[in-house]
Amino acid sequence: xxxxxxxxxxxxxxxxxxxxxxxxxxxxxxxxxxxxxxxxxxxxxxxxxxxxxxxxxxxxxxxxxxxxxxxxxxxxxxxxxxxxxxxxxxxxxxxxxxxxxxxxxxxxxxxxxxxxxxxxxxxxxxxxxxxxxxxxxxxxxxxxxxxxxxxxxxxxxxxxx
Ligand code: HEM
Numbered sequence: 117x118x119x120x121x122x123x124x125x126x127x128x129x130x131x132x133x134x135x136x137x138x139x140x141x142x143x144x145x146x147x148x149x150x151x152x153x154x155x156x157x158x159x160x161x162x163x164x165x166x167x168x169x170x171x172x173x174x175x176x177x178x179x180x181x182x183x184x185x186x187x188x189x190x191x192x193x194x195x196x197x198x199x200x201x202x203x204x205x206x207x208x209x210x211x212x213x214x215x216x217x218x219x220x221x222x223x224x225x226x227x228x229x230x231x232x233x234x235x236x237x238x239x240x241x242x243x244x245x246x247x248x249x250x251x252x253x254x255x256x257x258x259x260x261x262x263x264x265x266x267x268x269x270x271x272x273x274x275x276x277x
Contacts, residue, residue, distance in 0.1 A: 122222030130196030143172045143200040172224040
């Protein structure tokens with residue numbers, strides 16, 4: 117995915133995890149676009165939404181930690197991972213979201229993330245055989261009871277003759 121800003125790996129970001137040096141990754145960016153004309157603004161918003169769908173943003177909160185109304189511990193606990201959920205759960209105001217833009221430093225480099233395994237695999241004969249074995253293992257009591265009962269009945273009939 118092409119990028120317009122500086123890229124940081126999660127490994128690098130996770131090293132900035134102290135009170136004096138604190139970076140977080142949040143998938144939420146509201147660009148300051150109030151200076152644009154209405155139509156241009158919406159076109160920009162649409163392109164930006166598409167772009168931001170594939171990107172996660174990195175914020176350097178080192179200078180803000182002491183002032184953060186939610187405290188520094190919650191933010192420090194959210195370093196080295198995607199903090200979007202924690203950020204959203206805190207119910208940040210529009211003002212907070214605007215303020216966070218002043219701490220923006222770049223975006224998360226996702227190029228070395230493993231590809232999700234979405235290739236659908238057609239079941240083979242081996243898979244069906246394995247399924248049958250698994251079922252037999254799971255329900256072994258029924259066939260065992262049938263065989264046992266047949267042996268007993270057969271034995272009784274044989275003895276009568
Ligand atoms: C990214 C930059 C951030 C900025 C600029 C920011 C700013 C603020 C502001 C202004 C408030 C006061 C309430 C409001 O106006 O919404 C607040 C509260 C809070 N923030 Fe943040 N915050 C940031 C990141 C985070 C992160 C990453 C977390 C958690 C992992 C977090 C957790 C909280 C919590 C728990 C509160 C208290 C909410 C409450 O009192 O109900 N914040 N933040």
